Amino acid sequence: MTDVEAGARAYELDRAHVFHSWSAQSLIKPMVVAGAQGSYIWDPEGNRYLDFTSQLVFTNIGHQHPKVVAAIQEQAAKLCTVAPAFANDVRSEAARLIVERAPEGLNKVFFTNGGADANENAVRMARLHTGRRKVLTTYRSYHGNTATAMQMTGDPRRWPNDGAATDVHHFFGPYLYRSPFWATTEEEENDRALAHLEATIQLEGPSTIAAIVLESIPGTAGILVPPGGYLAGVRELCNRYGIVFVADEVMAGFGRAGEWFAVDHWGVTPDLITFAKGVNSGYVPLGGVIISDEIAATFAERPFPGGLTYSGHPLACAAAVATINAMAEEGVVENAARVGEEVFEPGLRDLASRHPVIGEVRGLGVFWALDLVRNRETREPLVPYNAAGADNAPMAELLAEAKRRGLIPFVNMNRMHVVPPCTISDGEAKEGLAILDEVFTVLDRHYQG
Template sequence: MTTHARPPADPATAAAVKAADRAHVFHSWSAQELIDPLAVAGAEGSYFWDYDGNRYLDFTSGLVFTNIGYQHPRVVAAIQEQAAKLTTFAPAFAVEARSEAARLIAERTPGDLNKIFFTNGGAEAIENAVRMARLHTGRPKILSAYRSYHGATAAAINVTGDPRRWPSDSGTSGTVHFWAPFRYRSPFWSTSDAEEAERALRHLEDTIVFEGPSTVAAIVLETVPGTAGIMMPPPGYLPGVRELCDRYGIVLVLDEVMTGFGRTGKWFAAEHFGVVPDLLTFAKGVNSGYVPLGGVAISERIAATFATRPYPGGLTYSGHPLACAAAVATIRVMEDEGIVEQAARTGERIVGPGLRELAERHPSVGEVRGTGLFWALDLVRDRETREPLVPYNASGEANAPMAAFAAACKRGGLWPFVNMNRTHVVPPCTIGEAELKEGFAALDAALTVADGFMA
């Protein structure tokens, strides 16, 4: 079927899929008896559909990973071809798909990040980057931002700043959190980007000094924070962090799990700021999420630490051939179809202007921010005070305004990415202008609902 056709209804299959899910699938981040997962029948391009004949324009890219859209035929064919050739093999061997994926990724990472350690996803990438930094420096502590998400494994969840950390927080397990810059809700009472960058860097250096520079192994930052709100760092901030790391012998880890592989209109968001980290984590967009894959891109200096000293880490499925074949095909598709450049143009010419136009009509939009195909609308009760439309980490009745907004989006055929008081606009990087206009029309109607909750 084409993405413009109405999918056929299949209620019998819908009921069977839903029944099996409810009987046996344990869902993440959920109270199991309070959720009602949509039964998905298929997906193509920027759309997916259910068994009841409803089609949705996906403004979430899954979980911000289908950068080339669903079911790209070249990537599907590459997975099929690899499955016929060599479905799986242990990670200690040299395998063509693994070697080629590593080469293509290393060619696109900034600076000298030429060694690739493969994982199954982003959390494991953070887990191993933290381990590498601690072993390289011989220091125990990791600094990370409060407004952040880095994964749900043992170290990654403690490095995370947002409330998903709280139930599993083991005294932060060697992690110290700090405030990163965020002009719209500045923790530093700044009145300009320059002031925000300067004060945030001073705060970070104070944190390093008071924690003891000789105890700090790494600073872990999302290059552009994703789930936490898509806050673009002010000019000078990331270069300033790089300088602090160099001064105090600290490893700089940039988390590009969400921003990597074209999402911000560059191969990696670090390119926007002219910064090269010591370690860079990736996942999601590396193969558009078609087969689980993540990894750490490693600088020559840190790789040298393990040249004759064994690295004490590994995974059974590290560099899985199917996942790596999907990555090779995805990167080649992105090159051949100019998808990174398309994301940059679409963001500048269509998404940014379109969202700012919506903000002019809807007083519930406090701020529009983003780049490429990576945007957020910060929804408020009052533009003057910037009071969020719902409280921080709201649930139940307190979250009713955002729940009503999301429901309105879905009635309009749009599947939104909603987190706290924000809706994120993160569709596939291949999305077209007509599809975006369709999505903006649905957002327009849903924001009218949000406007009704203003103080």
């Protein structure tokens, strides 16, 4: 069977039997991926595409890194699986490497299968530690597709799932470009966002609130880099009112923002950090919660009522050990920071200077968003909030034009996110920027300003 025949067979079976997430099943035509390497993927026909999505923003170390592939193979030959109740060498080493890179005072790891169940268990820990129930999260957020994590999510995917969990309440986080606080400067946005959060705490009742859960840099919701003092201000509010501060680093962590953890940009220490994705680039599913010494002590002689059959799976942990070591040895985090500063920031700002449809550029490392607009003065989004069908035609056109030129972009609502692997080279980054220049030349026809 040729690659083309194999690809046709894969597509046929997919359409017959695979039920895809977040999709109307009869309206999708999933691309068949036959292989990948580094920053590229290709289809069965041999068409190669620059992956500016890192799939779902998780292949931080790139596709098919040989050290990670070898580690999985070696672990499979040695010990494929073991129950969570046993100790295991790669699980222990993965935990050590993770806490070694976390802020000081967080020395335990509870392993999960991904980011959603990491957030579920972090909330459970916070509730049991404080004896309180309520959880506060922002409207512009995504925390996962399990019951509590979905209620914490702020985007429209929550709407059809509302009611699956209780005691979750939302507030507005900072977003200067579309400020809900009528702010005109970063300082105003910072101060007013913190004042709004404190008012929310007071009105909900400080003694009822177990946790504030924030993506350190909201990802799917728009790569909303917070003002410089915001996370420190949240930390102070949590200290003042006895609330657990949970930093969701599922997307922003492990090099994505040019630091091991995004909170490192601001020197902030949360009580709990949730992670997944980049910890082993998604080669085998893995997530977890990094736990402060104080919260870990709560469960020193009191059982933690939670667990997963595959918690700390050896294949996943072997991939994590190999990923973290390779990232350290090869300067992957440093590369992400440098490429962001030297290539993506100036390159994307240059695109914005020449294409009026790009309203704002924001990001860090290899974690960037382009806020697309119909009018720069009014900042009207290029497509309406939660647009579908004909209303979403400009973003569908962006996807098609980029793919036709050999690039796979990440789009969400009126935004295009630039989120390639942290290993991307300067040349690959510039190749992607050149393609985007062509794409936005086409897309500018939708501009009405």
